[in-house]
Amino acid sequence: MDALAAYSWFGQLSVVVSVVAVCWTMVWQNLEHIRLQQFFARNFNRRARRLAAIVDPYLSVTFDEYEGGRIKSSDAFKEVRSYLTTASTRDVRHLRAECGGGDKLVLTMAKGEEVPDAFRGATVWWSADAVPPPRDAAPWSRASRAERRYFRLEFHESHRDLVLNHYVPHVRSQGRAIMVQNCQRRLYTNIHNEGYDDGWYEDVWTHVPFDHPKTFDKLAMDPAKKNEIIDDLDMFRNGKDYHNRVGKPWKRGYLLYGPPGTGKSTMVAAMANYLDYDVYDFELTSVKTNTELRKLLIETKSKSIMVFEDIDCSLDVTGKRRSKEEEGKDEEEDKDGDPRRPGKKDARSKVTLSGLLNFIDGLWSACGEERLIVFTTNHPEKLEPALLVRTGPMDKRIEMSYCDAESFGFLARMHLDGEDVEGHELFSVAKALLEEVNMVPVDVGEHLTRKSVGDDAGSCLARLVAALQKAKDEEAAKLEAARAEEDGKKGIVVQDKDGN
Numbered sequence: 001m002d003a004l005a006a007y008s009w010f011g012q013l014s015v016v017v018s019v020v021a022v023c024w025t026m027v028w029q030n031l032e033h034i035r036l037q038q039f040f041a042r043n044f045n046r047r048a049r050r051l052a053a054i055v056d057p058y059l060s061v062t063f064d065e066y067e068g069g070r071i072k073s074s075d076a077f078k079e080v081r082s083y084l085t086t087a088s089t090r091d092v093r094h095l096r097a098e099c100g101g102g103d104k105l106v107l108t109m110a111k112g113e114e115v116p117d118a119f120r121g122a123t124v125w126w127s128a129d130a131v132p133p134p135r136d137a138a139p140w141s142r143a144s145r146a147e148r149r150y151f152r153l154e155f156h157e158s159h160r161d162l163v164l165n166h167y168v169p170h171v172r173s174q175g176r177a178i179m180v181q182n183c184q185r186r187l188y189t190n191i192h193n194e195g196y197d198d199g200w201y202e203d204v205w206t207h208v209p210f211d212h213p214k215t216f217d218k219l220a221m222d223p224a225k226k227n228e229i230i231d232d233l234d235m236f237r238n239g240k241d242y243h244n245r246v247g248k249p250w251k252r253g254y255l256l257y258g259p260p261g262t263g264k265s266t267m268v269a270a271m272a273n274y275l276d277y278d279v280y281d282f283e284l285t286s287v288k289t290n291t292e293l294r295k296l297l298i299e300t301k302s303k304s305i306m307v308f309e310d311i312d313c314s315l316d317v318t319g320k321r322r323s324k325e326e327e328g329k330d331e332e333e334d335k336d337g338d339p340r341r342p343g344k345k346d347a348r349s350k351v352t353l354s355g356l357l358n359f360i361d362g363l364w365s366a367c368g369e370e371r372l373i374v375f376t377t378n379h380p381e382k383l384e385p386a387l388l389v390r391t392g393p394m395d396k397r398i399e400m401s402y403c404d405a406e407s408f409g410f411l412a413r414m415h416l417d418g419e420d421v422e423g424h425e426l427f428s429v430a431k432a433l434l435e436e437v438n439m440v441p442v443d444v445g446e447h448l449t450r451k452s453v454g455d456d457a458g459s460c461l462a463r464l465v466a467a468l469q470k471a472k473d474e475e476a477a478k479l480e481a482a483r484a485e486e487d488g489k490k491g492i493v494v495q496d497k498d499g500n
């Protein structure tokens with residue numbers, strides 16, 4: 001066939017193909033029966049899939065960080081991440097290091113890396129990546145402007161059953177085991193260092209290792225009260241069956257109140273150490289909306305203590321419930337955006353104590369289990385009385401008070417260990433003064449702390465006695481001044497014996 005004949009043959013063929021294509025389109029568009037259309041579509045799709053499988057026989061499974069519309073971070077994602085801490089270290093060139101328990105360093109694969117893994121003769125590939133946030137993401141919302149992170153697992157089609165039915169469950173259980181192994185108690189905060197994140201590890205909580213040294217046996221307080229708290233914590237920890245049986249969320253609310261320096265924060269540390277729980281320190285002044293608060297609550301883990309320090313300072317604690325209109329307006333603003341953005345007149349937190357308690361007691365309280373919720377305040381009298389009743393949202397109220405004789409003895413023995421402190425003559429003097437003068441444990445402890453190598457029980461006790469005596473004199477002077485002012489108001493003239 002010469003070139004001219006071939007050209008004419010191709011020309012005729014292309015005309016035929018074009019005519020067939022036009023006819024097919026017309027038939028397709030005019031098919032009256034939708035089922036027939038679906039039949040064709042199915043067959044076409046199936047063939048297309050077969051063709052694709054021949055060209056690319058690899059399947060993939062994606063593990064997104066968030067499920068349920070970015071509300072809850074996915075357990076599967078975390079398990080995969082943990083699993084990859086061991087799998088990835090072998091072949092990945094770029095790793096990310098995080099502190100694990102003790103001196104351990106946990107290495108995970110960095111964004112953009114890919115790592116192979118072998119399972120029962122099959123090879124699979126893991127990659128870590130993220131897609132950028134949507135263009136319309138609210139710039140003030142950390143969650144929506146964060147990248148969508150995910151792990152992707154790729155494998156050959158012939159290993160489909162092995163991977164989905166055996167390998168993935170294996171990865172998840174191994175990941176869980178590694179999480180437990182690397183588990184180090186953490187202190188979480190919702191205050192973020194904006195400059196730190198690289199986007200890949202962004203979270204609503206940031207954390208540091210929790211290794212507070214305070215335990216109950218180092219806390220000065222009435223022994224009976226201390227034992228009562230320890231019993232209460234034991235009951236709570238072992239209360240899974242009870243809570244299930246009566247259908248109550250497994251949580252307990254504590255209110256710790258008392259003057260500054262009486263050991264409220266220290267008590268939280270002692271509770272966390274006793275129960276072996278993580279601590280979530282809620283900085284409510286940084287939480288501007290109920291939506292933000294809900295997100296924080298959802299992201300707390302079980303076996304943890306949620307602490308709200310100085311609630312009277314960080315919230316509207318008057319207990320006034322908002323009117324429906326106000327609540328509606330707030331929700332609108334929540335949707336509309338962040339009240340912190342420039343131009344907003346009212347930049348105060350819209351979270352109220354009663355609102356917070358609604359979250360804690362309401363439907364959201366059932367998210368997660370085995371959580372203690374601790375509120376601290378210096379001014380319980382500022383709180384709405386309804387919050388303080390025994391059957392209210394605070395299951396237990398604990399007063400942390402000034403140092404009494406018993407706590408003094410405890411602190412003296414603890415600080416001046418190895419010396420016969422109780423045998424010292426100033427011991428009973430200090431004890432007697434503490435009956436008359438209010439001094440908080442932090443100050444008593446400070447005076448009893450050895451400040452130099454020459455310091456001993458005598459010098460420490462002398463320092464404490466001097467401080468107590470000074471406080472007593474100041475208090476007496478204040479009383480005297482108040483009495484004189486009172487007498488002045490009543491018009492009583494106090495004369496000395498010479499009539500002056």
Ligand SMILES: Nc1ncnc2c1ncn2[C@@H]1O[C@H](COP(=O)(O)OP(=O)(O)OP(=O)(O)O)[C@@H](O)[C@H]1O
Binds near residue numbers: 219220445
């Ligand atoms: N009852 C106590 N027993 C032992 N140490 C105590 C006690 N109370 C306070 N301290 C010591 O005093 C320091 C301050 O205590 P802490 O921060 O717990 O007080 P606080 O009640 O939380 O004060 P604030 O109301 O200012 O937050 C801590 O280092 C703690 O070790």
Ligand SMILES: [Mg+2]
Binds near residue numbers: 266376
């Ligand atoms: Mg405190």
